[in-house]
Each structure stands twice: as C-alpha cells, then as structure tokens.
Amino acid sequence: MRRKANEQRARVVAALDQLRHQIGLALGAARNARLAAELELAKLELEQLVVRAGIDRAGEDPRVAERAADPAMAGVLSWLDTVRRQFYAEWADGPNRLRELVAAGAPGPAGRPPSEWLGRVGTSRGVTAPELWRIGEASVDGASAGRTPGVELTFDVAVPLLDESHLSITSAPRTRPAIDALVESLLLRVLSTFEPGAVKVHLWDIGQLTTVLPNFYALSRTSALTVHDPTRLVDLLDELAGHIRRIHAHILQAGYPSLRAMRRATGKRVEPWRIAVLYGNGESLLPEQLRELKRIASGALAAGISLILVDVPTTLGGAVETISLVDERRAVSSMTGTDIVVRLDPPLPPGQVGTAAARIAEALVAKQGGPRSFDDLLPTELGREHSARELRAPVGFSEGEPVELVIGDATPHALIGGPSGSGKTNFLYALLGSLAARYSPDELALYVLDFKEGVSFAGLAPGRKDESWLPHARLVGVNVNTDREFGLALLRFLADELRRRSAAAKEHEVTHLAELREQDPEGHWPRIVAVIDEFQYLFAGRDAVTALATSLLEDIARRGRSQGIHLILASQDVAGIEAFWGKPAVFEQCTLRIAMPKARRVLADTNQAAVAAPRWHAVINHESGIAHGNQLAHIPDASAKGVFAGLQRRLWERYASSHGQPRLFDGAHAPVLTESPAFRELTPVARPKALLGQSIDVADIARGVELSGAPGRHVAVIGTAPREALSILDSAARSLARQFPPGRVDFVLSCLVDTCVPAVTELADWLAAEGHKAEVVSGADLPDRVGVLAEELPTAGRRRMLMLWGVDAVLPALERKAPGQQSGLDHLRTLLKQGPTNGLHVLGWWRGVARLKDTLGFAGTDDIGAWAALDVQGNDLSPFCAGQVVHWSPRPGRALFFDRSTHSSPEVIIPYHRPEPDDD
Structure with missing residues (x-):
C-alpha cells in the first residue's frame, strides 16, 4: 500500500513539473511576442514621426532624434530612405502617367477640353461607358518626383461615374455656384458622349422650388431630364427603387450579374443609364429616407444608376468617390488624397450650355421621330x-x-x-x-x-x-x-x-x-x-x-x-x-x-x-x-x-x-319588330307566342307569352305610358298573326283611349291585309260584344284574340247590368277564367294596378298569367308576382315582364319600336 502511494505521488509531482515547464515556455513566448510587438510599434511610431516631419527635416526634430538614438531603431531611417528612393524612381514619370491614364479612361467629351465637344450631339450607342470623367487638374512640386524643386508638375484629375461609382460632393461657404458648375460640367460631358436617349438625368434640390440647373431647361421638355418636387423625395426614391427591381429582375432572368455585363454580352443598350443628382442642405435626411437611399445606392450601379449627392450627409453602400470643396475653385478628392488640392475646371459658358442642351433636346425629339400615328x-x-x-x-x-x-x-x-x-x-x-x-x-x-x-x-x-x-x-x-x-x-x-x-x-x-x-x-x-x-x-x-x-x-x-x-x-x-x-x-x-x-x-x-x-x-x-x-x-x-x-x-x-x-x-334606340330574327322566323304553329319586347341579353332574344290552353294564358299591360302600351300590344298582335294561316284566327279590337284610336285602326287594317278577321268594337258596344263572346265560348271552334286598350276606361259600362242578368264585367271575368281552354285569349291594357284588381274581382290574380308593367312601382306589383318583393323603378322605354309559367322573378324588356306616322 505504501509503495503504491509513493508511486502515485511521484506521478503527480512529475505532472506538475511538466505543467510548470509548459507554463514557463508559454510565458516566455508571450513575453518575447510582447517585446517584438512593442518594438514593431516603436518602429511604426518613428516612421510616422519621420513622415510627418519629412525625411529631409527629420534630423531636426528632437522627438525623431531621441527615438533614433535607440540601437533597435537604427534600421528605420535607412529603410525609409530606401523606400523614398524607390518611390522617386517609380514616380519620376508619375504626372505623365496620370495624364495618359485619364486620357485613356476619359476619351472624347469625358476628358477633352469643352472647345472640342461642347454643342455637339453625342454619337456613342451607349453599350460601354468611359471609366473616368474629368473634373479638373492638380500639381505637385518637382522635388516630390525627384525633379527640380520648385517646378510644378501638373496632371489631370477625373472621377469614375457610370457603372463604376457614386459621387458625394461637400460644399464650403459660398461655393454653391462652383458646385452647380461642377455638376453641370459632369452631366454635359455625359450627355454629349452618348447618342440622345442613352442617359436620363433626375434632379432633386431640397432648397429650390422650381428651377435646378437652369441652363438645362431645354432638356426638361424631353425625357432626358426630370426635375422632381423638392417636397417629394420619396417619389424619386420610389422611382429609382422601382427601376432597380425591374432591371435586376430582367438581367437576372437573362443570366447576367449586372446591366453592364448584359450590354457587353449582347452588344445592345437595353436600358438607359440614369444619373440622380440630389442637392441637400447639409442636414440629415429623415431616417426612413436615409435607409431607402442606402438601399438604392447598394444596388444602383448594377442597374446602371449613379447617384451624385451634394451636401447629403450619409455613408452610402457601394463604391463612392468624394469631392470636398475648399473654396470657389479648389477641392480635395478621394481620387487624389487629402494632401493634393484639385483645381476645378472653370464653369462652362452659360450661353453655350443652353445651346448645347437645346441641340441635344432637338436631336432626341428627332430620334424619337416626333409624334407617332396610329x-x-x-x-x-x-x-x-x-x-x-x-x-x-x-x-x-x-x-x-x-x-x-x-x-x-x-x-x-x-x-x-x-x-x-x-x-x-x-x-x-x-x-x-x-x-x-x-x-x-x-x-x-x-x-x-x-x-x-x-x-x-x-x-x-x-x-x-x-x-x-x-x-x-x-x-x-x-x-x-x-x-x-x-x-x-x-x-x-x-x-x-x-x-x-x-x-x-x-x-x-x-x-x-x-x-x-x-x-x-x-x-x-x-x-x-x-x-x-x-x-x-x-x-x-x-x-x-x-x-x-x-x-x-x-x-x-x-x-x-x-x-x-x-x-x-x-x-x-x-x-x-x-x-x-x-x-x-x-x-x-x-x-x-x-x-x-x-x-x-x-x-x-x-x-x-x-x-x-x-x-x-x-x-x-x-x-x-x-x-x-x-x-x-x-x-x-x-x-x-x-x-x-x-x-x-x-x-x-x-x-x-x-x-x-x-x-x-343600343340602349338609346328601341328594337324594331320587323328586324327581329325571332319575328322573321315566325311560322304557323299550334301554340303561338305573343312577342312583347326584346330581352336585355347578350343574344338578340325576343320575350313573349305562349298562348296555350293552360289557365291564365292572358297578357296584361299595366301603366299609364301610352307609347309603350301601344308598342307591346301592337307587336303582340302582329307576331300572333304570323303564326296562323290566313283566316284561322279572329282579332276583336277595342280601343277605349281616344288618342290611341288611329294606331288601333292602322293595326286592324294590317291584320285584315294579312288575311285575318279584325273586328273593331267601340266602347259603347264592348259590353254586349263581350257577352256574345262569353256565350259562344264553348262552341266557337276558332282561335280568337280579344285585345283591349284602356280597359279601366270602360269598367263603369261593363259593371252595369239589368236585374237578373250578368254584367259585361261578369262576362269578361268568364273569358279570363275559361277563355284559354276554349281558344280565346285576352290581351289588355290597364292604366293602373288597382283598376286591374277591380277587373279581376275576388278571384285573385291567377287569371292573368303574364304581365308587362310600365310606370308602376315595384311594390305595387307583388300581388301579381306570387307575393315576392319586386325591385323595379320605372324608366322610359322599358317594361318589367313576368310570365308565371316561365319566370321565377320578373325581368326587364325593351318594347319594340312602333313606327309613328311621322317617322321617317
């Protein structure tokens, strides 16, 4: 037991020694790393001091001298001197190379002097765009390039724009005219490079009520330039976002990562470039506007949209170059660094800018061909x-x-x-x-x-x-x-x-x-x-x-x-x-x-x-x-x-x-009976149909009432409109006449309204000309004639049509009777009840619902199986429509038609046009 305990203790001690050794190694390595890091930091700080003081003047700086005395820093100054010599060797031709670079990246109007292009319309088809656009020039002292000190070496300065980068411009006090001139020059260089229509410009200025860049007024009358409401930035942002979504969907569907790639692959300009210039006032936009602007900026370049922001403080997504004005003529740019001041190009002559804009506008209108015809x-x-x-x-x-x-x-x-x-x-x-x-x-x-x-x-x-x-x-x-x-x-x-x-x-x-x-x-x-x-x-x-x-x-x-x-x-x-x-x-x-x-x-x-x-x-x-x-x-x-x-x-x-x-x-013209296909196709049949009017339907369908032997096969026209009432009964009579051979049907006509007598007389003559018996009965004789018809009813053996105009006008006469005898009204009620089974049908015009009820008496409404209502309100018609609610408001030239044998609810029809004597 003791021996085991000693062995276990020895193992524990050995493990602890090994741990202490590893910890010592780690601490030593960390200490060495820390010392190396401190040395590297010291070298970097010395390099920074030398660069700030200048290598030529570094020896005069006490801080540099103090740090350089450290033996560990001995190599810093010599290394910087080597870098300087190498830089001078490479930069000796730097200004010339910059000029060549701008000339290659900014061809034509993009980089050439205005005298060579201002006022000329661009010819580029808009498949590819220059990489750079000139804004001015800068100079460096010859000493910085290993040349003669005091001699300035000048080179061109340009910025990327279309498909390449957005541009953010920051003003200085009293530099708004300089900024307008800079923006105007850039836009006119772009517009003068491409053929009209290849570039669209959007202008928004929070501080302007109307005019932005007034020299471009001629372009504002075309699609090349749009000036947006200063109070509606959201509309411009929505429009740009919409273009981005639409264009991205189009190019992605076609299998291209960007509009530029699609142009290069197809060799076609499928969409114009768009440049949106936003003039701010140095204050932050609303949070939601900033969020939308950043979203637009991140996807705009791939959709051919470039932003130029003036005094809009924000950090955009995507590539962005900056120009910060120092005064009316000078600026610093992210393209050259903060140590080099850019001398901005002088403003373009306003008159020449206006002329150039007008020529571009005219060329665009001419290209579009002016107004197009059908x-x-x-x-x-x-x-x-x-x-x-x-x-x-x-x-x-x-x-x-x-x-x-x-x-x-x-x-x-x-x-x-x-x-x-x-x-x-x-x-x-x-x-x-x-x-x-x-x-x-x-x-x-x-x-x-x-x-x-x-x-x-x-x-x-x-x-x-x-x-x-x-x-x-x-x-x-x-x-x-x-x-x-x-x-x-x-x-x-x-x-x-x-x-x-x-x-x-x-x-x-x-x-x-x-x-x-x-x-x-x-x-x-x-x-x-x-x-x-x-x-x-x-x-x-x-x-x-x-x-x-x-x-x-x-x-x-x-x-x-x-x-x-x-x-x-x-x-x-x-x-x-x-x-x-x-x-x-x-x-x-x-x-x-x-x-x-x-x-x-x-x-x-x-x-x-x-x-x-x-x-x-x-x-x-x-x-x-x-x-x-x-x-x-x-x-x-x-x-x-x-x-x-x-x-x-x-x-x-x-x-x-x-x-x-x-x-x-045509709702303004009533149909003509003789032009109706249904009327033209009529031939003699066993069960004739009285055509009352035209259905309001997709097909040209005539609506009528089949006059069979079933109970109630009569027709009532209800209302006070004489023209429509005459039309309905006239078309009913003429259509029935065509469905019987000559001499096989009798018409008994009685007109109780004086103004309608000529029309009824003309109808009787026409029926007679068609070979049918047409008897015209006066109002005074009607009660007796109705009585005769009632007596002959079971034995007549012929089809008969009793047609009455203004039944209510003769009701007093019909109601009179001698003691012990039936009245004319009783005979009429007999005809209504028993007539269909005996080949007789009543087609009558009552000028009110109450008058029709008086005619029918206590028998109810079953004896009238079909009706056409004119100027009668719908709620008055419910008793004749199985008690259902009738939605009907009278209107000229229309009738509400209901046939108990075929309809579940009434429908609107158009009575046929009955030619008047004075009609052409």
Missing part, C-alpha cells in the same frame, strides 16, 4: 400572331420605341382610369385596333360594353353610313347607362363560357388555355377580351343586380385567367365604386393598370405618376400599380375620323366572309 402601332402583316399563350400589342410610344401591353396569365385583367377628356376612349381604340390587327377573329373575340351615354363604340358594328364592322367583335353595347341588366347579362355569358371552357379543360386533363388548344386543335378557343367602360354603373344600386354582378365579376376575375377570359374595366372615377370596398378580389386580379392624366386611385396610392402625365399620354403599369412598373407612353390619335375606320374596313374585307357581324345593343 398606323405606327399596326404590324406590316395583319393577323399573324397567335394568342395561345398571351395577347401582346403596342399601345403607344416612349422615346420613339413602342410600349407593349400584355394580357395573359401574369397580367390577366386591366383597370383603366381617367377623368372625362383625358383620352380614355382614344386609348381603348388604340388598344382594340392594335390587338385586332395582330390577331385574327379565330384568335381573339371582343365584347365591348359602354355604360356612358353616347355611341363611342357603335362604329364597331355596321351602320347606315358604313356597312363594315370589326370582325373580332361579338357584342357591342352602347348607351347602356340605365340598363345595368345588360352588363349583368354579359357577365352571365362570360361565366357560362368559363364553365364551358373549364369542362373542356377537365375533359382533356389540362389547366390552361394554351394546353387546351394544344390538346384540342379542332376546338374553337379564342382568347376573350371583355371591355366594360364606366363599369361602376353595374354597382350603382344596392340591389340584386349589384350583388349578382359583384359575385360574377369576382369569379370571372379569379378564374378567367387560366381559360383565356380577360376583363378590361374602365372608369372615370374608380374611387366612387363602393361595391368593392372590403372585396378587393377584382382589383387584386387587375394587375395591369393604365392611368390616364389626372387619374385617381388606379395606380398604387403612393404612385403619383398620373398626376404629372401630359395630355395624350398614359401610364402603363403591369405591376399592380406599384411605381417601379410605370411606363409613360404617348398614345397616338386612334379616334379621329377615318383613322380606326380605315383599319376596320381592311379587317372587314379580310375576315367578314367567315365571321358574322356583331350583335349591337
């Missing part, structure tokens, strides 16, 4: 494009280049806004023409609906003066501001088409239109574009139309993109659409936004581009209105007389033989 939007060959993937067409021009509008999966629907007179209709014509010229009617189907008063788009359908039509148009609706039901009908049609396409896509196991067209090449699947101008009228009331229209529009907007159904919604004042507040589904799907000048609430709330947009321009934005998606385009005149019509005639001559004319719905 013909410039059209392709050289019509109908060559395919719409399987998307629709793409130019709608205007920016700097002479076309600005395209794209409708597809990414931008499925468009929202267009602009106050009256802003050019919204002209833009729609430019869009429709550009699309129709590129895509055939088999590739594109158009449905155009205009709620405002007027006939802006009526010319798309054939008219009296022009027989041509736009073959792509399937429907043209104009003057529908009071016919919200027509807009609802269009949405129902689109919803039905969406279901049809979805079913076909499911059958072929595909999800998008392009895939469906590939799998079903024999199918007819054009892209559908529905244009609804002043679409807010759809939601003008708090009723069932608004609710259903909102639901349909949201569904079409959400699902239409995949099946090639696209909405273009236009409005003068989008802010007034209350139906969508809290229901953003439609607006979110309208990622394509077009804002006409002064438009509100179309673009994003922070995007004010439309406010400053000039006349005949539009802001095209494919990014849901975010500022970085803005493209300002000049829209050519497409709505002038003969402009669009010329294209339409060319398209009509090309496609009309294989594509029928569109359906024209």
